[in-house]
Amino acid sequence: MSEYRKTDEAIARLTPEQFHVTQESGTERPFTGPLLENKRVGIYVDVVSGEPLFASAAKYESGCGWPSFVKPIEEDNIVNLRDESHGMVRVEVRSKHGDSHLGHVFPDGPTDRGGLRYCINSASLRFVPKEEMEAEGYGQYIDQVEEL
Template sequence: MTSDTHKKWPIHKTREEWLEKLSPEQYYVTREAGTEMPFKGPYLDDKSECTFHCVCCGTPLFSSQSKFDSGTGWPSFFQPVNSQNIAENTDTSHGMTRTEVLCSQCGAHLGHVFPDGPKPTGLRYCINGTALDKKTSSQNDE
């Protein structure tokens, strides 16, 4: 089941339109709820000041100011830029129950959120770097 089937999203494209826009790995992760290999995706060790946007639709999702090294192999954040830009869904795949994190605008699968993060939120948004597009503050102003 892809994240597109959970509900009707404000931004909707056909499978073919997403395939034209995204790389095969980006499509697999964001549209088919896949997972990139740990320690292999982009932005894991990125420490630059930036905002991470949805690779599918450009919605701002996470700030580098909330990024931390969780040691899990995926970029981790303790809070989104705006909670309205994130949607959550119960994920019961792989024999476990987790909270899936999606872009609230296009339904892109981003990763999962866990209650074992640092203060101030205690949350760990474990996000596929492949689902993100990094923009510096000068790019955000464009």
């Protein structure tokens, strides 16, 4: 059984925007998320469950208006679903244990880094700086946050 899970307490702590994005499959306005410009070394976790999602080493500037990553830090924590909303076909990205809507994944990422662009809402993420990772239980990922 995973230590990461969705709880009523975690849902109650969400801001209205975090709730809208993670629980109602919403999208924050482009270029407004607080993690878009974050360049610190650390790990991005699900704001609801705390499950590890992306390392800072996988983040890059795509110009799309949302934090972009080339790959998850733990493939098993990501669920991809077909999304036919808004008159288009996309691949929705959700967290496995928190069942949070995170964003979408597209095949237009950097070809030298795998070719994927995980376009993720800041509202669905919590950033844990490298210096706090051990204390917060993410020590096993420290080596992965600086190199891909």
